[in-house]
Amino acid sequence: MTAQPAIELRGITKTFGHVVANDNVNLEVNRGEILSILGENGSGKTTLMNMISGIYFPDHGSIFIDGQEVVIRSPKDAYRYRIGMVHQHFKLVDVFSAAENIALGLEDGEKFNLKKCAQRAQAISEQYGFEIDLGKKIYEMSVSEKQTVEIIKVLYRGADILILDEPTAVLTPQETQKLFAVLRRMRDDGKAIIIITHKLHEVLSLSDRVSVLCKGKYVGTVKTSETNENQLTEMMVGKKVTLNIGRSEPKDPQDRLVIKGLNCFNRAGVQILHDVSFSARSGEILGIAGIAGSGQRELLEAIAGLQHPASGEILYHNPKTGAIDNLRNKTPLQIRELGVRLSFVPEDRLGMGLVGNMDIVDNMMLRSYRKGKTAFLSRKQPKDLAESIIRQLEVVTPNASTPVRQLSGGNVQKVLVGREISSSPTVLMAAYPVRGLDINSSYIIYNLLNQQKERGVAVIFVGEDLDVLLELCDRILVIGSGYITGIVDARTTTKEEIGLLMTKAVSHETKGSEKGETDEKQ
Amino acid sequence: MKNNKATAHEPLFHIAKRDAVVWWKAWLIRLLALLAALIFAGVVTFFLTKENPLQIYATMFDGALGTARRRWSLGQNLAMLLCISLAVTPAFKMRFWNIGAEGQVLAGGLATTACMILLGDKLPSSVLLLVMVVTSILAGAIWALIPAFFKAHWNTNETLFTLMMNYIIMQLVSFFAYIWSVPKGSGQIGVINRSTQAGWLPKIGGQSYLLNIIIVAILTILMYIYLKYSKHGYEISVVGESENTARYIGINVKKVILRTLFLSGAVCGVAGLLLVAGTDHTITRDTAGGRGFTAILVSWLAKFNPLFMVVTSFLIVFLQKGATQISTKFGLNDSFSDIITGIIIFFIIGSEFFIQYTLKFRSFKKEANA
Structure with missing residues (x-):
């Protein structure tokens, strides 16, 4: 043989x-x-x-x-x-x-x-x-x-x-x-x-x-x-592609979202986030790197009002009024009512960001259906939005009344990102936005994130491919086991450095549990 | 590995998922299923009873639609089944498995009965009717809200909870049937206010069932609009499809659960009112007659679309009426009608499999090569 x-x-x-x-x-x-x-x-x-x-x-x-x-x-x-x-x-x-x-x-x-x-x-x-x-x-x-x-x-x-x-x-x-x-x-x-x-x-x-x-x-x-x-x-x-992501210099970055000492527990009482502090600035892409399940999801959900942190502050600097609002323990609805234009592309697209069995128009409505005083829905605007997203982002779909479940992964993501961007956010959070996407769709998403950055949006990008994080982001925050193990400049750091920071948390945690969490993070 | 070779050949067929089927094709498959069911039921009938199947089907039609009285009776049964199906639909759309419609209907019926007996000679009839409407709706709604409250706050299992609520209300009905029984101690209420007819819903055009049918027809249209075009209906769909999405866009999930179950129970309460004050003028443990469970089937078969539910509840009521007639006419056991109904419903539900999947048979050309 x-x-x-x-x-x-x-x-x-x-x-x-x-x-x-x-x-x-x-x-x-x-x-x-x-x-x-x-x-x-x-x-x-x-x-x-x-x-x-x-x-x-x-x-x-x-x-x-x-x-x-x-x-x-x-x-x-x-x-x-x-x-x-x-x-x-x-x-x-x-x-x-x-x-x-x-x-x-x-x-x-x-x-x-x-x-x-x-x-x-x-x-x-x-x-x-x-x-x-x-x-x-x-x-x-x-x-x-x-x-x-x-x-x-x-x-x-x-x-x-x-x-x-x-x-x-x-x-x-x-x-x-x-x-x-x-x-x-x-x-x-x-x-x-x-x-x-x-x-x-x-x-x-x-x-x-x-x-x-x-x-x-x-x-x-x-x-x-x-x-x-x-x-x-x-x-x-099937064709030649250039594998370059453009990166412009941030223009006049200002603090938009300042997180201070955030601690968060899951339902089982296990601490998921440990004393997390950082700031996201306007006109800048902040990358978040870490092993899957290190607290990235909880962090974004806490900011979006979906988790209830035990302590800490989530301060939003409103660019229009100059006011500073604490978003901690506010519901997503309350956050919106404060005038905070926060968009969130969650990791679980069909389980959280979109409803799989609904068509594209009804999915557009998720964010806006409350508009208007009547008890009835108006599908006019969502329909226009759906059609313009299909046109601009080249969504491959039979029509706007196709259930999103039937679209391919890349097109699902275009629909979701398109909707989140359409509300002209001041903060845009995207968790693994290119997971499962082909190369072309991935680059469309990178470009959209870059455009938002140039418009002065504070973009938070949770990624898994370190090469992409290094090319796309301005700063990279590394998270490990719920601790922030470092915030590095994406232009000067290396993959190895980030890799080390990602694993550093594990030893940090075991040390912490032995010594009763006395040592401070750097 | 050689000895495996004999046993490991390609299976006779395997199952593959279909594309979205065009609507007329889906209905063709359903129609074929219905035909196949009729043929199969005919064969079964023939072998079990030696009766002519065609005659049996003719009897079925006759039993359901043969006389004006039967048509009215069909209409009334259809209306009541449809009404309860409408009631469970918003809850089901929200993936809240409310199998307590039976009990919610009885709660509404019991409230109606109480008003008729206790207030029948105290209030003018228009006020009495108003009180009956309000209390029956509230009773049905409360019976649904109790499990909803526990579900919303402690995530209890609504299936078991609503089911057990059925037994509680049945015992309550028995209890009050004893208290209010005529003659005392018989345990049966009998026709309430026979002489004064206080609290009886008015007849329209001399037809005792017409009012029920009209009310349910209006409810059907309202429910269709509510589910499809209202913001509440949209929230129900979102919560049902994905609670995470609902939280993500800031829907208060607890509130939606409570509100929807209030509605679900309220419509059940209306059904109880129509049954007690509109047609039966009395109440027993069997007033709902299992419709609370049959309604689940009606709602599912119609994919939660209130307009399709008219068709599916017609089908079910037609089968029930027709099959009963067969049993009487040919002197067959009651169970025989259940067998026929069972066969037909089995085929119709089974047809959904063929709408979703297709069978791919082994290609015999390849077999010849091997």
Whole structure:
């Protein structure tokens, strides 16, 4: 079985309704090789992998394992062919320990013996150099530890074809390096590894070959050693793009939003924000960097009036009246009634910013439906707004009365950002506004943020891609475990510095809990 | 891995999601489902009873629409079912699973009864009617507001809560039926104010059911406008779709929950008033007759659109009336009509699956190659 590819796909096609998710895709992976699957969001990468792991069934095409045609009807079949997939969203039971999760649902005909399972898992873990405590409960684990558990789980089931769906999306640069080292060790052990990603530099540093998908179509496969970022981008997008974000000098920045000593607890009584202080200035983009779930969401929601901080001040400097208002513990409605023009593009677009089942017009109305004294709605203005946003931001939609759920991720975001900008805000907060967007849509959003900045809006941008944060923002605030670990100048700092600040919080927190939080942040 | 090969072949068919289906196609699928249901029910009938299925369907029509009296009765039943369906709809649109309509109707009916018995000979009839309207609406609304209050403040489970409220009001009805029973101790109220007719809703054009039908027709249109064109209706939709979005745009979710359930219960109270003062002129535990639950089906089938609910409640009432007639005419057990109704509703609900999904069969061409 030397020349045979471990897994080969021929002519795989999958449609959902009229959407062709995969169109005649061919792919092969050899043993002892890492293959990257590169493509923009919505290009069909995950769909393709889901067919290999038995979640979807292809409409056409065939799959070969070691040269033999196979039919994979369910995840169980996939395991039988030694295929294991690590999903983007972990599928673990929170209250179980790592070892219990690994043993869960395994049918090997043997009597259940957790000790033996744990030993075998430990052996696997040591073989590939994972750092993990298998007795630890999942809910006590960091994202990167959970991911490790998922990987050990599929290895434990004997997988030698491994699929990882965007494994680095939730990791810090340092954790990513660790993961890559493990993956390389597995490759050297003769496993076939497929990694889905849309981050170019990862592709180049990790994989042996790259297969590119574009809009569901298979574009081609190239050797990593013989390609570069520009060529890959071109393959991915289908045309040449320039990857530059403009950045102008802030004009006359003035404090618009001043946060002082904000402390915030979640429902379970866990402190999410610790003594957070910073200021957002007009005509400036303030970036917020941090590992996902470090308190970014709570911070923005507290400013927007959706969280109730335990203490601290959120001071808004009104540019018109010069008045200073404290927004803490005001409802979103009260904030608006104060004349604060605060726009917020939340992380959860369809679950918070928009209503998926409503059409574009009704979604425009969310902010403005209260206007007018009558008890009835007026859909005239929202309709005009919807149509102008569709025109100006090139939203791809059949018409303005299409439910937003049916739009693609990028178009959903254009609708949301368009609505939030339309109220001519003085503060614009955007949480992960380009997550899941293709390159073109991302640049449209960056441009919109830049335009707002030039109009003198104080823009707060929570991002995950450090490269983008460095290019787009004026200052970057780094948050870790709810502490602010640093505010740096985006023009002079480096990715490594931010990466270090992101992880600094973790040690800070453990130190803090030991010493009773005596040490002050810098 | 070789031995797997025999077992692992492509499944006979797999399920794939459809695009949004054009409206006429969706209705064609529903119509086909109805036809299939009728054929299937016919076959079942034939094998169980050896009666001619066509005759059975003819009997069904006859039972529902055969005489003027039956048509009026159908109209009355349709109006009452529709009224209660209208009542549950705003709550359902808000994803508040109010399965306590049965109890809210009884609460309204009990309030009406109390007014008729206690105030029947004390107040002039116009004032009495006004008092009855207000108290029945308030009673229904309060019965819905209690679970809504707990839901809004402590996020209790509204399904269980509203269900249990049904049992409480049923016992209350039994209790008062005993207190007010005629003759004393029989546990039955009998026709209230038979001689004076105090508190009876007026007849229009000599038809005792016409007023109910007109009131419900007006309610249907009002509810349609309320849900679709009013700011309140918009807030209900937003809260129902996503509470987070509602909070994000500054809707007071608690207030909307309470306001909507007040409305839901109030319309149930009206239904209770119409049932007690309009048609029955008495109250028992069965006055609502399970309509509080059937209304859930009507509302869902119509996708919460009050105008479609006219169609769906007609369908349900028609089936009930027709099936009852079959049982009587052919001397069949009562359960037989339930079987037929069940089959038809099963097919209609099942058709929604085929509107959402399509089956893709294994291609036999490929099979030949293998």
